[in-house]
Amino acid sequence: MINILTITGPIFLSIGLGFAATRRGMFSKLDGQVLGRFVLNFALPAMLFNALSQRNFAEVMNLDYLLAYGLGSLCAFAIGFGAWRWMKKKSLAESAMVAMGVCSSNSGYMGYPILLQFLGPAAGVGFALTLLVENLLTIPLALAIADSGEGKHLSWQQLVMQSLMRLAKMPLMQAMALGFGCSLLNWHLPEVLSKTINLFAASAAAIALFVNGGSLVGLRIAGMWQKVRWVAVGKLVLHPLSVGLMLLVVGPMPASLKVSAVLLASMPMLGIYPLLAQRHGQEGFCAAALLVTTVASFFSISLILWAMGELPGWHV
Numbered sequence: 001m002i003n004i005l006t007i008t009g010p011i012f013l014s015i016g017l018g019f020a021a022t023r024r025g026m027f028s029k030l031d032g033q034v035l036g037r038f039v040l041n042f043a044l045p046a047m048l049f050n051a052l053s054q055r056n057f058a059e060v061m062n063l064d065y066l067l068a069y070g071l072g073s074l075c076a077f078a079i080g081f082g083a084w085r086w087m088k089k090k091s092l093a094e095s096a097m098v099a100m101g102v103c104s105s106n107s108g109y110m111g112y113p114i115l116l117q118f119l120g121p122a123a124g125v126g127f128a129l130t131l132l133v134e135n136l137l138t139i140p141l142a143l144a145i146a147d148s149g150e151g152k153h154l155s156w157q158q159l160v161m162q163s164l165m166r167l168a169k170m171p172l173m174q175a176m177a178l179g180f181g182c183s184l185l186n187w188h189l190p191e192v193l194s195k196t197i198n199l200f201a202a203s204a205a206a207i208a209l210f211v212n213g214g215s216l217v218g219l220r221i222a223g224m225w226q227k228v229r230w231v232a233v234g235k236l237v238l239h240p241l242s243v244g245l246m247l248l249v250v251g252p253m254p255a256s257l258k259v260s261a262v263l264l265a266s267m268p269m270l271g272i273y274p275l276l277a278q279r280h281g282q283e284g285f286c287a288a289a290l291l292v293t294t295v296a297s298f299f300s301i302s303l304i305l306w307a308m309g310e311l312p313g314w315h316v
Helices: 002-023 029-053 063-087 092-103 107-148 156-168 171-185 191-202 204-214 225-250 255-265 273-278 283-310
Strands: none
Touching (some): 002 029, 002 283, 029 107, 029 191, 063 107, 063 225, 092 107, 092 225, 092 283, 107 171, 107 255, 107 283, 191 204, 225 283, 273 283
16 A cells, blocks of 8 residues: 555645645646646646557557547446436536546546556557547547527537537647547658657646646635535546446456556546636536545555456456
């Protein structure tokens, strides 16, 4: 367990430092948004490009991983949505936001830094494949259901086109496309460009964690504990369990990818979760769920890391 804490400890200390610095006024929430844009638009794209372009294409485009993570996420999505919609009798919009929270992880700001500690450079492959599932499947699905519940009736063709157009503009997705292309064609950048990208990639983990901590300042859970605890359980227990079961169904794959799938599924929900819920009037509830899940994840992630270390076939 001490070895596990050497992995999770620096991660959550970095998050705590970001929280403390923002809480004490050393950084404002606006400063955190600027740093967050740097991570999303420069640091993480550089890291993704490096991780994909420097590996064989057959290694980075693992269809079994996409299938297992996609099916596991859809299973968690369906359970979360169904429980909220039909058992708790909530609206389509609120049920869709709960389903998104249960199956969409904070892959960039928290998942990748933890994977990097555990797997080293191999962390980028699972991270990239997970981003494909989240951005092409679970997040658009949740937003489409939420919109349909508020009278915004768009055809599935329009929803698909909107999603693809939004994705095409994201530096993360552009870097992934370039990385896959270089991997497929076995191209290598000139040294001066490669070293420049390495500088930006090296900054991704620390700044992402710092920003993640600062984003928690000001979030409140008053009066919402009864609701948010079930979302937290769904995200931290149901999602990794569903993905883990699908890994068994799909079949064997490299241990590094199995570890990536379960660990990324065990992360709290994505940091922009309250912002995505704002247009549907659910930002207060989603912010509270984000806070509780992030704090609780210190214990759940440590436990999952320990359990994987004890299971045969999960050593990397």
